Amino acid sequence: MKTKRKRLADRIIEYLVNNREDGKKRITEEMISRYFRVSRTPVREVLKYLEQEGLIQTRRGRGITFKEFSEEEIREIYDVRAVLEEFAIVQAVKNITQDDLKRLRSYVRMYNKAREKKDRTKGEEADHLFHNALIEISGNRYLSSLIKRIRLFSTVFKVGIDREVSRYKSKVDINPYSHTKIVKALATGNPEVAAEMIRNHILWARDYAIKSIRRKEVMKRRE
Incomplete structure (x- = not known):
């Protein structure tokens, strides 16, 4: 295109x-x-x-x-994303500087502030900036285009989740493998620790998306 x-x-x-x-x-x-x-x-x-x-x-x-995605499609796409971003963060550990860590922390603050204000648009912007920065720090141009395409699907999933939360007044869960913890893992300089954290971060999001779909189906049947 x-x-x-x-x-x-x-x-x-x-x-x-x-x-x-x-x-x-x-x-x-x-x-x-x-x-x-x-x-x-x-x-x-x-x-x-x-x-x-x-x-x-x-x-x-x-x-x-x-598009409305099936559980199987969501699982497959998030699994691919986990593999790609895990590879990216391992490369990022080798290249990261103090300025990079400072930039990532600024995105974390931006994200947390948006959550406090319940500003989903700003929150998503901060999330994109954070993950795009990780990819950029990895230094792999081809990886960047692959992950950005996969993350588009995640954006679509979130639209459905947001509607489910709004319509059924569902509780919004918070990812325990937060951006803050990812930055701390990067700062250790240990690629295994960083890889485990980003993998858990993405797979938790996968499971939350699937749980939201199931919850929506249950609520629909009750209507």
Whole structure:
């Protein structure tokens, strides 16, 4: 995909994420075209690409929505992400500097502040900055593109989880393998410790996503 189309794809995903609050809101190609002030042709091309990538789905009468993933799909994608980010953090341990640690800690503070204010948008921004920084520090350019693509699926999962939390007033669990602990593991200079922490961090998120899907299905049956 050309750079201009790629930027539009990223902006459309962000638009869909930011409009997740109302799961019944119907988003159309025309609406997206008006919002970004671009013709419908490039929007249509990008939407087709995102659908082929398995990120969105277009249904008559429902408009454009994120795809709903099965437990098996979620498990497979998070397992791949765990392997890739574990490799990334092992490489990062070899390259990390005090300035890098300082930058990561600033993202941790940004994330924690967003959680306190219940600002999901800022929280997700801080989360992306943190994980992208880890990938950057690893120094592997090809790894970066692979992980960023996989993490797009995680973003889609979170949309469904947020709706489940909002609709059913579910409790939001906190990942015990926090960003703070990941930074501390990096600071030790021990690649095994850092690898274990990032692996547990991602696999906990995987299990939480699966648990949320099961909880949503139970609540639906009770309605």
